[in-house]
Amino acid sequence: MCLAIPGEIIKIEGNKATVDYGGIQKECRIDVVKADKGDWILVHAGYAISVLDEKEAKKTLELLDEVI
Amino acid sequence: MGSIIENINDLSTKIGDVVIMELCGTHTQSIAKHGIKTIIPKNIKLVSGPGCPVCITPPSEIEYAKQIAEMDDVILCAYGDMANVKVSGSSLIDKKMDGCDVRMVYSISDSAEIAGKNQDKEVVHMAIGFETTAPSTACEISTVPDNFSIINSHRFFPPAMIALLESGDSKINGFICPGHVAAIIGLKPFQDIYDKFNIPQAIAGFNPEQILKSLESILEMIHTKKTNVINQYKEVVLEEGNKIALEKIGEVFKKEDSNWRGLGKIKKSGMKFRREFSDFDAKNRFKPKKFKVLEDKDCKCGEILKGNYSPRDCSLFGIKCNPENPIGSCMVSVEGACHNTYIFER
Numbered sequence: 001m002c003l004a005i006p007g008e009i010i011k012i013e014g015n016k017a018t019v020d021y022g023g024i025q026k027e028c029r030i031d032v033v034k035a036d037k038g039d040w041i042l043v044h045a046g047y048a049i050s051v052l053d054e055k056e057a058k059k060t061l062e063l064l065d066e067v068i
Numbered sequence: 069m070g071s072i073i074e075n076i077n078d079l080s081t082k083i084g085d086v087v088i089m090e091l092c093g094t095h096t097q098s099i100a101k102h103g104i105k106t107i108i109p110k111n112i113k114l115v116s117g118p119g120c121p122v123c124i125t126p127p128s129e130i131e132y133a134k135q136i137a138e139m140d141d142v143i144l145c146a147y148g149d150m151a152n153v154k155v156s157g158s159s160l161i162d163k164k165m166d167g168c169d170v171r172m173v174y175s176i177s178d179s180a181e182i183a184g185k186n187q188d189k190e191v192v193h194m195a196i197g198f199e200t201t202a203p204s205t206a207c208e209i210s211t212v213p214d215n216f217s218i219i220n221s222h223r224f225f226p227p228a229m230i231a232l233l234e235s236g237d238s239k240i241n242g243f244i245c246p247g248h249v250a251a252i253i254g255l256k257p258f259q260d261i262y263d264k265f266n267i268p269q270a271i272a273g274f275n276p277e278q279i280l281k282s283l284e285s286i287l288e289m290i291h292t293k294k295t296n297v298i299n300q301y302k303e304v305v306l307e308e309g310n311k312i313a314l315e316k317i318g319e320v321f322k323k324e325d326s327n328w329r330g331l332g333k334i335k336k337s338g339m340k341f342r343r344e345f346s347d348f349d350a351k352n353r354f355k356p357k358k359f360k361v362l363e364d365k366d367c368k369c370g371e372i373l374k375g376n377y378s379p380r381d382c383s384l385f386g387i388k389c390n391p392e393n394p395i396g397s398c399m400v401s402v403e404g405a406c407h408n409t410y411i412f413e414r
Binding site for chain 2: 001003004029031032033034042044045046047049050052053054056064
């Protein structure tokens, strides 16, 4: 239920953003985040809940290479 | 420093038997799907907690939704799995098959759109979910049409953690905390729980590597006895959370005591509409008729949600209760402990 999908904002109109999820585009509401075109956001139940921190995301990806 | 798996193996030899509870249904699903229990040492027991909103919604609220669905000129909207939970022998989907207008939605925005297109009908949205989902309800409510109302089943999550720890029979040594709840509420509520109960917690993302990294940090805290709240999901979770979302929740809802399936009444865990939004509370438009909820006495969902029972400890599991014919909510939801044990760990 708390699943949230990351996607890139490609257009903003008022409190709505068009988000690209790896090829599929869908609208979501951005009322509770401060986001710009080009930002990556996490979308849950039609609403963005968080803007992804690119620097931290890259650190996590590096860390995750060390799992096994 | 070795790999995460090597570190988990190494730490497990130093700490004895421990029980770690994951607190989000999406974690439950990821742990089962990726076979995490099969690659960690046997003395590290992972149990599922009350982190699946479908699972913890009490039968009385589902029964109420069914009553509304049966009324004339009403469209009842619900999130996916919620519609499949049977209470007293039938679910919202069963009502749909009986001819009631029940619709599955992905977002409260979808329900509001349905209301806009059906002005001659009352549209009722069953709103479930924790702090992750509540902001969407809080935002939408200021713009919905008059024929729209909400069955408010939202809940604050941290009070459930406190209830588990105060229950007396808790054997939990650490929490894998829900990353997307934390994205909204930040670290402080978890820190407050640490201050009171001194229990190790890691805020976790949802892929298997992120869950293992969180588990490693919890085991490290147990071993070193340097307990804390560690944020292992920094790319999403800020220390202060999402302030705008928290303000919206505060504008629309206030705290009240609320019932959870399995956990019973939990203080200040409910999200009651503030007076200015009470017109949109379905309870003020459709009075619930008296009913008695009939539940299978052998269903152990309640104990499973507290981490006291594993799905396999339930006599109904896999035989009378399975995904094709689920008896309890933990088998219905794709995030439920029973559903995931049945699909991935049988």
